[in-house]
Amino acid sequence: MAGFLVRRLGQSVLVVLGVLVLVFALMQLTGDPAALMLPDNASPADVEFMRKKLGTDKPLHLQFIRFLFGDRVLGERVEERVVEHQFMSSVVTGRIREHRGVIMGDFGDSVRFVDQPALPIVLERFPLTLYLMAVAFAYSAGLSLVLGIASAVYRNSLLDQLLRALAIIGQSVPNFWLGLMLILVFAVWLGLLPAMGSGSFEHVILPAITLGSAPLGRNVRLVRSCMLDVLGADYIRTARAKGLSELAVVVGHALKNAAIPVVTVWGLDIGLFFGGAVITESIFGWPGMGSLIIQSVYKRDFPVVQAAVFFVALVFVLVNLLVDLLYAWLDPRVRLAH
Amino acid sequence: MDGWLERMRTINISRRGFIRVAAKYLAAGGAAATTGPFIIGCRSAAPTTPSGGQKELVIIYGVPRATMDPQNHINTYDESPLGNIFETLVEMDRTIRPDGWKPKLAVSWRRIDERTVEFKLREGVRFHNGEPFDAEAVKFTIDRFKGRVDPNLKPPHLTYYGILDRAEPVDRYTVRVITSKPDPIIINRMSGFATRIVSPKFYSEHNLAFLQENANGTGPYRLVKWVRDGDMILEANEDYWGGPPEFKRVVIKTVPEASTRVSALLAGDADIVVAVPMDEMDAINRSGRARTENVTSNRMALWYLHPTKPPTNNKLVRQALNYAANIDGLLRTVYRGMGRRVATIVAPWAFGYDPDLKPYPYDPDRARELLRQSRVELPINLTIHHIQGRYTKDKEMAEGIAAELNKLGPQFIRVTTKIYESGYYYSIFNDRAKRFEVFDGIMFASWGNWMFDADLYFFPWVHTASTFTCCPDRKDWDALIEEAQATVDERKRLELYKRLQRELFEEAPFIFAHNVEDIYGVSNRVEWKPRQDEMVWAAEMRVRRS
Numbered sequence: 025m026a027g028f029l030v031r032r033l034g035q036s037v038l039v040v041l042g043v044l045v046l047v048f049a050l051m052q053l054t055g056d057p058a059a060l061m062l063p064d065n066a067s068p069a070d071v072e073f074m075r076k077k078l079g080t081d082k083p084l085h086l087q088f089i090r091f092l093f094g095d096r097v098l099g100e101r102v103e104e105r106v107v108e109h110q111f112m113s114s115v116v117t118g119r120i121r122e123h124r125g126v127i128m129g130d131f132g133d134s135v136r137f138v139d140q141p142a143l144p145i146v147l148e149r150f151p152l153t154l155y156l157m158a159v160a161f162a163y164s165a166g167l168s169l170v171l172g173i174a175s176a177v178y179r180n181s182l183l184d185q186l187l188r189a190l191a192i193i194g195q196s197v198p199n200f201w202l203g204l205m206l207i208l209v210f211a212v213w214l215g216l217l218p219a220m221g222s223g224s225f226e227h228v229i230l231p232a233i234t235l236g237s238a239p240l241g242r243n244v245r246l247v248r249s250c251m252l253d254v255l256g257a258d259y260i261r262t263a264r265a266k267g268l269s270e271l272a273v274v275v276g277h278a279l280k281n282a283a284i285p286v287v288t289v290w291g292l293d294i295g296l297f298f299g300g301a302v303i304t305e306s307i308f309g310w311p312g313m314g315s316l317i318i319q320s321v322y323k324r325d326f327p328v329v330q331a332a333v334f335f336v337a338l339v340f341v342l343v344n345l346l347v348d349l350l351y352a353w354l355d356p357r358v359r360l361a362h
Numbered sequence: 363m364d365g366w367l368e369r370m371r372t373i374n375i376s377r378r379g380f381i382r383v384a385a386k387y388l389a390a391g392g393a394a395a396t397t398g399p400f401i402i403g404c405r406s407a408a409p410t411t412p413s414g415g416q417k418e419l420v421i422i423y424g425v426p427r428a429t430m431d432p433q434n435h436i437n438t439y440d441e442s443p444l445g446n447i448f449e450t451l452v453e454m455d456r457t458i459r460p461d462g463w464k465p466k467l468a469v470s471w472r473r474i475d476e477r478t479v480e481f482k483l484r485e486g487v488r489f490h491n492g493e494p495f496d497a498e499a500v501k502f503t504i505d506r507f508k509g510r511v512d513p514n515l516k517p518p519h520l521t522y523y524g525i526l527d528r529a530e531p532v533d534r535y536t537v538r539v540i541t542s543k544p545d546p547i548i549i550n551r552m553s554g555f556a557t558r559i560v561s562p563k564f565y566s567e568h569n570l571a572f573l574q575e576n577a578n579g580t581g582p583y584r585l586v587k588w589v590r591d592g593d594m595i596l597e598a599n600e601d602y603w604g605g606p607p608e609f610k611r612v613v614i615k616t617v618p619e620a621s622t623r624v625s626a627l628l629a630g631d632a633d634i635v636v637a638v639p640m641d642e643m644d645a646i647n648r649s650g651r652a653r654t655e656n657v658t659s660n661r662m663a664l665w666y667l668h669p670t671k672p673p674t675n676n677k678l679v680r681q682a683l684n685y686a687a688n689i690d691g692l693l694r695t696v697y698r699g700m701g702r703r704v705a706t707i708v709a710p711w712a713f714g715y716d717p718d719l720k721p722y723p724y725d726p727d728r729a730r731e732l733l734r735q736s737r738v739e740l741p742i743n744l745t746i747h748h749i750q751g752r753y754t755k756d757k758e759m760a761e762g763i764a765a766e767l768n769k770l771g772p773q774f775i776r777v778t779t780k781i782y783e784s785g786y787y788y789s790i791f792n793d794r795a796k797r798f799e800v801f802d803g804i805m806f807a808s809w810g811n812w813m814f815d816a817d818l819y820f821f822p823w824v825h826t827a828s829t830f831t832c833c834p835d836r837k838d839w840d841a842l843i844e845e846a847q848a849t850v851d852e853r854k855r856l857e858l859y860k861r862l863q864r865e866l867f868e869e870a871p872f873i874f875a876h877n878v879e880d881i882y883g884v885s886n887r888v889e890w891k892p893r894q895d896e897m898v899w900a901a902e903m904r905v906r907r908s
Contacts, residue, residue, distance in 0.1 A: 058423075067861055129684050134437075136428060137428075137574070137590060139570070139571060140571065145590070148590075149591075178372075180373045180375070180376070181370060181372060181373055181374055181375070181376075182369070182370045182371075182375050182376050182380070183367070183370040183371050184382075185375055185377060186370065188377075189380070189384065194509035198790045201833075203622075204619075204621050204622070204625070206671040207621075207622060207629070208625060209628070211625055211628075211631065212625050212628045212629045213631035215629060215630070218629070218631050219622060219625045219626040219629040219632075220422075220615070220617050220622050220625075220626045220630075220631060221593075221615060221626075222592075306618045306619055307619045308607040308617075308622065309422070309615060309616055309617030309618070309619075309621050309622060309626075310618075311589065311591050311592035311593075315522065315591060315618070316591060318617075318618070319426060319591055321785070322784075322785050323785065324789065
């Protein structure tokens with residue numbers, strides 16, 4: 025088990041490094057960041073200073089090292105200074121300070137929220153997104169287990185057919201459309217739930233259903249087919265032959281074995297949730313990380329986008345690491361195979 | 363177990379059989395729905411109230427606020443909510459006109475000389491933290507945006523306010539505002555953005571980061587809390603000099619998705635929503651719970667023609683485009699008859715407007731003739747570079763203009779449209795060198811003039827020193843613009859702007875277009891008419907008494 029853990033940890037570190045390369049490249053895609061960040065009437069001295077500050081006057085590999093470990097690793101000292109930035113159609117002033125490297129959690133300062141470090145802005149918004157994702161996950165995972173098992177146990181019944189049809193619909197409906205329809209029906213027509221905003225549990229219901237419905241549809245189908253595989257196995261027949269109740273057979277014997285692929289998919293769902301949250305949060309005006317990312321992209325606030333992308337990737341990697349460990353616990357063959 | 367569930371569980375049905383049965387029921391359901399009451403307004407039409415009760419007001423914008431510091435931004439969508447908290451010495455009337463200046467924190471004013479205006483201030487006004495409002499506060503406000511309080515504050519609008527040099531208190535409630543050069547529009551400059559009055563003690567004690575999130579003004583509402591990209595919560599200032607506002611608590615929210623804003627209004631979760639899509643107006647007005655209110659806005663749409671690249675560097679081509687674009691026709695069809703056509707770049711209510719100058723008429727024959735005379739190689743190929751979804755019907759207008767121009771015939775002109783994400787678009791458009799290099803043909807532009815004066819059209823769009831200049835070769839106009847900027851005599855100034863408008867009309871560096879329409883959704887429990895200057899102020903709203 026320890027060997028498995030070390031191997032998986034090593035792989036995760038590699039993935040995170042890869043993400044950092046991509047996040048670093050994001051900044052390079054925009055051409056000369058100094059030109060982008062300074063007003064067009066900036067003095068050559070300011071442009072020079074900004075290039076030096078951003079490190080874009082150095083070869084690419086040194087820039088990456090600086091991005092990771094900060095100015096000090098390259099033996100440079102940066103004095104604090106206030107400079108003007110171009111920000112959309114206006115000019116704002118921003119502080120130039122020493123870059124401490126992403127290793128210290130420093131992605132630079134936000135352009136939109138002048139002088140505020142990017143990562144804390146992202147972290148400040150994360151709890152709301154986490155809350156939304158948790159409710160969406162509880163909804164999609166919990167309901168998919170119940171419905172998937174019912175569908176499998178009553179295979180080919182009307183219930184099964186109905187659930188499978190609903191699952192396909194849930195999976196194929198785009199979430200922005202579903203979100204708008206839910207608002208129309210539950211907020212405008214029925215007046216049962218708020219149309220947007222955050223604050224109470226009522227507010228999270230519609231966004232969570234919007235976010236969780238695609239994974240729910242897929243997971244119902246997955247749980248059903250996994251359960252069907254397992255229910256046909258010899259040891260289930262043995263369990264039934266022992267005279268166990270159907271409930272004990274399904275929940276006690278079949279479920280744990282059927283759960284292995286399902287748990288893996290749950291881990292992947294986290295990525296889907298982050299992606300979906302960007303759209304869902306915009307539709308419902310939910311002030312979480314998704315809407316932060318959209319606004320930051322829109323306003324070309326690169327440090328915040330970089331911090332957010334990195335943070336999302338980090339959470340995704342960690343969750344999948346956890347899922348793999350759970351997987352190994354559920355199925356001893358996984359850890360033995362390595 | 364319930365009977366129906368028991369049946370569903372036990373009835374065996376093949377997939378094909380299920381699809382056959384489902385299709386039958388769906389068809390029957392569809393037929394019933396088309397004859398049934400399948401409309402929004404089927405529920406009781408009683409206006410609903412957001413959860414906070416009668417005295418709470420919810421306003422939804424599409425764009426989040428960037429700061430609570432009134433002197434450190436240049437966005438209308440920050441200026442509008444901050445106007446609930448901070449006030450100015452003078453204020454433009456709801457309906458904009460050159461003589462529409464009204465007293466606010468100043469009760470009267472008089473011009474002393476070309477560089478000086480003296481203001482008598484309202485007495486007994488206090489800031490939300492109890493500091494008194496007086497001449498020192500006015501002096502401090504100007505000192506602050508000039509960088510004399512915190513050198514780290516370098517406001518983005520110094521181009522327009524930098525001319526304000528200082529304020530000198532005469533006595534406690536009299537102050538003189540002095541400009542560095544003769545300035546005919548001192549009054550206009552004292553009406554917003556950099557000149558929203560801030561309190562000396564509060565704004566010198568705290569650093570910029572703190573002041574980005576906290577506010578202290580004299581206005582009818584005080585800031586309770588602001589969450590970045592989230593809600594901004596205001597409570598009524600019960601000691602307000604103009605009397606306490608009717609709504610005691612105001613929540614300003616952000617919902618980027620327009621359909622959600624409309625739904626929130628219809629569901630009773632919001633009282634005022636901004637930027638309602640034109641296509642949703644009918645649904646709101648049919649609902650019985652809310653209505654739309656619209657006003658021709660101070661914001662203008664322009665179609666910028668590339669001044670140096672062919673074929674738009676040819677004056678006859680530019681005139682031909684103005685004759686062929688059929689802006690009036692597009693306003694009727696695409697804009698549902700709203701908006702207001704303008705002859706050049708000056709809005710009808712701004713100082714300097716020339717009422718005798720009529721817009722280019724729709725005359726495709728004249729356009730063809732001009733194209734023939736222009737001696738450019740026909741057909742000309744043009745691209746319209748534009749954005750989508752930022753302003754009412756921006757994409758549709760671009761496509762409409764393309765279609766109208768193409769009606770001249772393929773032997774004359776071929777126009778295509780190219781759509782951009784707006785952040786990217788403006789990163790090019792707002793950069794003079796990039797704009798000239800990357801774009802060609804026709805470019806979308808828009809401009810909100812917040813001083814209601816022709817200078818704020820001519821300087822940014824025409825003067826060769828400006829980023830947005832239409833005409834980098836017309837240095838002769840710079841002298842006229844600068845002369846108008848420094849002419850205090852109103853009649854002389856008006857003549858200068860009339861001359862500029864006529865020459866601009868002839869030169870046609872834009873397809874001159876129209877002022878846009880601002881459309882708001884308003885709950886039926888609220889009485890409010892929108893202002894022309896895009897400001898949404900809660901103190902102007904009342905509970906509707908039926």
